Amino acid sequence: MKLTIGTKIYAGYFLAIVIIIFFGVTAYLNTGKLLSDSKWVTHSNEVKNNITSVLSAMQDAETGQRGYIITGKESYLAPYFQGRDSIYPKLKELKGLIIDNENQTHRADLIKPLIEKKLAKMEEIIQIRRSKGFASAEAGIVAGMGKQTMDSIRAILAEMTNDENRLLIERRSIMEVTYQKTNSAVLWGIPISVIILALIGFSITRNVAKPLRQVTRTAESIANGDLSGNIASSGRNDEIGALMQSFNKMIIMLREQNQEILKGVNIIASTSSQILTSTAQIATGSAETAAAISQTTTTVEEVRQASQLSSQKAKNLSDSANMVARVSLDGQNAVDETVAGINNISKQMDEIAQTVILLSEQSQSIGGIIASVTNLADQSNLLAVNAAIEAAKAGEQGKGFAVVAQEIRNLAEQSKQATMQVRKILNDVQKATNAAVLATEQGNRAVEAGVKKSAQAGEAIRTLTESSREAVQIATQIVASSQQQLIGMDQIGMAMQNINQAGMETSISMTQAEEALTNLHELGQKLKELVEQFKM
Amino acid sequence: MAIEPEQKRDTSTITEIIEFALAAESYGIESAFVREVCTLKDFTPLPGVPSFILGIVNVHGQILPVLNLNIFFNLPDRGLGELNKVIILCDDQMEFGILADEVNGTKAIYREEILHVPLTITGIGEKYLKGVTKDHMIILSAESLLSDKNIVVNEEVNQ
Numbered sequence: 224m225k226l227t228i229g230t231k232i233y234a235g236y237f238l239a240i241v242i243i244i245f246f247g248v249t250a251y252l253n254t255g256k257l258l259s260d261s262k263w264v265t266h267s268n269e270v271k272n273n274i275t276s277v278l279s280a281m282q283d284a285e286t287g288q289r290g291y292i293i294t295g296k297e298s299y300l301a302p303y304f305q306g307r308d309s310i311y312p313k314l315k316e317l318k319g320l321i322i323d324n325e326n327q328t329h330r331a332d333l334i335k336p337l338i339e340k341k342l343a344k345m346e347e348i349i350q351i352r353r354s355k356g357f358a359s360a361e362a363g364i365v366a367g368m369g370k371q372t373m374d375s376i377r378a379i380l381a382e383m384t385n386d387e388n389r390l391l392i393e394r395r396s397i398m399e400v401t402y403q404k405t406n407s408a409v410l411w412g413i414p415i416s417v418i419i420l421a422l423i424g425f426s427i428t429r430n431v432a433k434p435l436r437q438v439t440r441t442a443e444s445i446a447n448g449d450l451s452g453n454i455a456s457s458g459r460n461d462e463i464g465a466l467m468q469s470f471n472k473m474i475i476m477l478r479e480q481n482q483e484i485l486k487g488v489n490i491i492a493s494t495s496s497q498i499l500t501s502t503a504q505i506a507t508g509s510a511e512t513a514a515a516i517s518q519t520t521t522t523v524e525e526v527r528q529a530s531q532l533s534s535q536k537a538k539n540l541s542d543s544a545n546m547v548a549r550v551s552l553d554g555q556n557a558v559d560e561t562v563a564g565i566n567n568i569s570k571q572m573d574e575i576a577q578t579v580i581l582l583s584e585q586s587q588s589i590g591g592i593i594a595s596v597t598n599l600a601d602q603s604n605l606l607a608v609n610a611a612i613e614a615a616k617a618g619e620q621g622k623g624f625a626v627v628a629q630e631i632r633n634l635a636e637q638s639k640q641a642t643m644q645v646r647k648i649l650n651d652v653q654k655a656t657n658a659a660v661l662a663t664e665q666g667n668r669a670v671e672a673g674v675k676k677s678a679q680a681g682e683a684i685r686t687l688t689e690s691s692r693e694a695v696q697i698a699t700q701i702v703a704s705s706q707q708q709l710i711g712m713d714q715i716g717m718a719m720q721n722i723n724q725a726g727m728e729t730s731i732s733m734t735q736a737e738e739a740l741t742n743l744h745e746l747g748q749k750l751k752e753l754v755e756q757f758k759m
Numbered sequence: 760m761a762i763e764p765e766q767k768r769d770t771s772t773i774t775e776i777i778e779f780a781l782a783a784e785s786y787g788i789e790s791a792f793v794r795e796v797c798t799l800k801d802f803t804p805l806p807g808v809p810s811f812i813l814g815i816v817n818v819h820g821q822i823l824p825v826l827n828l829n830i831f832f833n834l835p836d837r838g839l840g841e842l843n844k845v846i847i848l849c850d851d852q853m854e855f856g857i858l859a860d861e862v863n864g865t866k867a868i869y870r871e872e873i874l875h876v877p878l879t880i881t882g883i884g885e886k887y888l889k890g891v892t893k894d895h896m897i898i899l900s901a902e903s904l905l906s907d908k909n910i911v912v913n914e915e916v917n918q
Contacts, residue, residue, distance in 0.1 A: 604863075605796045605798065608862055609795050609797075611790065612775075612790045612796070615791065615865070636864075
């Protein structure tokens, strides 16, 4: 058969559907019949109920009437009014229900006037009671035909009810029959259809299951790792045939892929070993780097401390240089004062010199005067000599003149002596003056020397100040550069830390990589094992 | 104040001499031949005269030669240094002045005090010396000076 499995299955299902429809229709029809039958049953019950209610309405009226008649209270008339008001509608209802039944209709027609009669009678009695009282009413009841009417009504209603009961029984039996029919249909039909469907199902499954089992077996063997088997082609063209062909293709594909995977796995294994060695090397390298970094950090710390020390020293130097500068400033001031003092002395010396020069000049003048006095004395002396000569030439007459000449000579001599004394004193004064001049000169020289020395001292102090200022500058520069050094060291330290951090992270990453690689390696091994499970 | 003149022991032996200093030696010369003593002022040197003639001076309008005894007596010449006095010697024939450092005045001495002296003491020729006193004053002979032929200059200027 060239039917596809799908067609076969559809056919099976179609058959099942047909059977179901058949059963469904049957059930539906029978159920409908049952329903209508039960409706008739209900109908009869309704009629019965209606009849009962009519009767009860009449009874209610009667009760009410009686109550009123007995008690005379209007309130006891309530059932009476109720019954009375509901009789006619109910009667109408009844009529409507039994309209298909001739007998019953006839009976209903009989009842109506009776009811009317009864009601009228009751009303009458009520009126009597109202107006005339109990005794009259009682008399009326006894005398009247009310009871008989009521009995007639009751009889008719009973008939009606019996009739209806009979109908009920009939209808019930009809329902029973219908029910039986339905039951048997179902009871017989289901097993038959079950058998038919079973047979169909069985054949289909056989058609489908056997090859499927074969395929499953092959799949099972593949699952167990045996890729060597093949499915024998059955030459079928349906889905099963297609499945088997596809399965064969799949087996071939799997085989090829396995081989490829195996190749790939080998490559992975070798590559991961290579990478492992590389990472091991990197790990070693980073360990070395870490060691070098810690060394560098220690060295940096040492340098830092050294530069701090040098900075401190430079600060000290700066301080002491500042002090030196101050001291040298004081020294310079002192030197300046000294120079000023010395200049003062020099001025005094100059004044002294001036005075001495004045003295000298005066003594020069005195000397001049002395010279002239001496000259005078000389001349006087000469004069005296000449006078003596003349006196001598004059002889005797000149003796008096000779005396005079002698006196003149004496005078001249005295003045000469005097001048000599003065000269001597002048000489002494001159000597003293010279000594003073010498002393002044020496003083001047000393002053000059002092000035020079002070100048030298001043120079030295200035040089010292300069040097100390330079020293301060240098010290400041050293401090600054030490600070920079410190900052640099700090930066280096931080950089080292960063490097350390990075190194550690690298280390961690390396470890992770190693782990990953190891995993990969294991995975590769596992893959290899998996792949090698399959027999090709 | 007046000084009593020296007691006359023997007026005939007293000579008045003019005492003067020359080249650190004290000399004396008879005042009889001394006309005047004056200071040396504005002497005019003469060319073509012996070296002992200093030059000529104008004394009271009279032109007189001046001799430098240092040179004349061949004493070590000290230049004109202190020679600032001129003693004018004069006699009947000759009149000239001689240089002196100082003229100390007149002195009356006895002839006996004039002692003869050996030649070796001074370089002055014997004929010009009269003697030496005990005060080491060399008494010069004015007459011999005045009559010395060497003093007369007769040179003529070459024409």
